[in-house]
Amino acid sequence: TSAPGSLSSDTSWVWHSLDGGKTFKWVVAATALEGKYTTCAGGGDTETGVDSAGHLYFADLTLANFSTSRSDDQGATVTCSNTGVPDAVVDRQWYAFDGDPTNGGSIYLVNDEFAQSPAQCGSPTNFGQNILVMYRSPIPGGEALAGIQFGPANKVSNPLGCDEGIMGNDEVSPVATTLGQPIGGGQYAVLPTPVKHIFVVHDDALLNRILIGRCFPVAFGPPIPNVSDPSGLNCVDLPVADLGSSNKTGANFPTMAIDKAGNLYAVWSQAPINGSGQVTGDTVLKYSFSTDQGNTWAAPIQINTSGSPVGTLHNNVFAWPVAGDDGRVDIAWYGTPGVAPNPSNGPDSCNNCDWSLWMMQTLNGHAAAPTFTAPILASEHFIHRGTMNTLIGGQNGDRTLGDFLQLRMGPNGEAEIAYADSNNFDEPFAPHGMFVRQNSGNGLLVASSPVNISGLAPFNTVSDPTNDGKYEVNGLSSANMPQLDITNSSIKLLTTAPCSAAAPCYQVVMKLNNLSLAPTTAQDPDLDLVWLTQWFVPSTTDPNGGKNFFVYGESFNGSALQCFAGENAAQAVGGGVTLTYPGVTQLPAANCLVKTGGNGTITIDVPLSNVNEPGAIDNRLHEVTASTMTLQERANSVPPVAGIGGVLFNLIDVAQGYTFDPTKH
Known part of the structure; x- marks a missing residue:
């Protein structure tokens, strides 16, 4: 999955999961600390996709164009281009795949050519409407650049009209048919060979009609219907629904499935x-x-x-x-x-x-x-x-x-x-x-x-596989670092010393493969080690909807463990931000215990009063997530002010999220 930072940050992120979605980390090609995925420009809208052979594709918006990329090793290394399509001033991209584009298949990219049309739709000050376009890759002779270089655009929506607001996703039908281009009278040409059609749903400029573009691949060449086209595509735009002038769509895209x-x-x-x-x-x-390939709805x-x-x-x-x-x-x-x-x-x-x-x-x-x-x-x-x-x-x-x-x-x-x-x-x-x-x-x-x-x-506790505590940045994946390799996380309510029934604590325990407080500088240059557990507390009274609390143990260059509590902050990355976790309240030594060695543990007893949220929806802690990370300086070296502060980190290991419910034992 992916998300943009901002155009001014020139950063977007791509995460992957190796355990069926239980945990996610940045892909290995991500830069240290900031996480930027490719060396090409970006930070706007993002789109990711994986073909039938496991190649990872990524498109990042720069407004002038798309940065397009392909990784053949699940995001460890990546090849990219700052000019993925032969157009400019583009917006909101989506991918669809037919097989393996590096081996006879195709990848289809749809997007808007932004404010291109001379039509004025509903406003005398309108500076031109969007045009829905589709691109195909690879182009002839360009198989090595499949998904990186795309052919010319096929204008799916009327380039002189008001038929495009913004499109939703595109999808390839799994069923090949011989349905060709319209030939008049509601009839369609019959193709000599069945092909898989590509569909893209969209609304119009006035946001009161739904339409669907239907395309199919043809040879790259001169514009001969059902035979060839400079774009390698033939397309037609079809009506789905007319909402009338008293209704409006746009929240935010129409979307589709096949x-x-x-x-x-x-x-x-x-x-x-x-x-x-x-x-x-x-x-x-x-x-x-x-049920008839979009002809009628x-x-x-x-x-x-x-x-x-x-x-x-x-x-x-x-x-x-x-x-x-x-x-x-x-x-x-x-x-x-x-x-x-x-x-x-x-x-x-x-x-x-x-x-x-x-x-x-x-x-x-x-x-x-x-x-x-x-x-x-x-x-x-x-x-x-x-x-x-x-x-x-x-x-x-x-x-x-x-x-x-x-x-x-x-x-x-x-x-x-x-x-x-x-x-x-x-x-x-x-x-x-x-x-x-x-x-x-x-x-x-x-x-x-x-x-x-x-x-x-899971509730109250979760186990995590061993040997996945790795420093993975800039295309390199280290050996397992056992002191940061989580094997278990748990929370329970504690009413005995150092806490009490009158002043209870959450006892947060993290078990590690082989715990020491020393960094592994031969594999990871960062000297600060953090063992962190965070959770959500949604609230009916908090104007922001709730809190993201955390506790962590920390050792800088092998120093004695210190423990902190706090809530999330954010740090600037260019003109965007990324989440950080700077501790605000240091916990007493009695509440911050470490047992080193094999199956070592870090036990943090945090008073409920330190992580209290008025109006909590229940007595549970939601999405409890344990992780380990390394930093270049202590996590609270930049104290948070109005939610801004903290230090960027590299995520080393993360355990599956769980719910803490004090009524379950």
């Missing part, structure tokens, strides 16, 4: 508006499907969100579907029972709303009347308080969660969702990247449904 039978599914947010463009009701989810239906555990979800944004076997579709999104003022900017005016990550499922997605489950809480608790930033609301809200989340299908047909959680002191600018994986219930693959994946929701 099941294994080739059926198409589209999802978008929609809200009613008045003559001034203000939102006058709920922002709801709309759904449609096509079912009448859109509103997805019922009234059955959620918190009641009707009145505002719903950032929806993302994924499909598996015939008719089986999951949809994930952010939703809230909160109601925006009327009239207003809708989700962008929902000032006191608590947003959670939700998922629902249909197993008959193209029936005459598809049936959906009630919304399922996927995030365990709300993940954001306040407004959201959407096109529906005129981009007047809080953009801390970015513009979208993403949902994928795992190998067992389970849902896998990457999202963000902003419940911390630095809510306006430093959310945490998060990942959740479905562990039970119906899946998208009939052969492996129901899903039954154990070990994904």
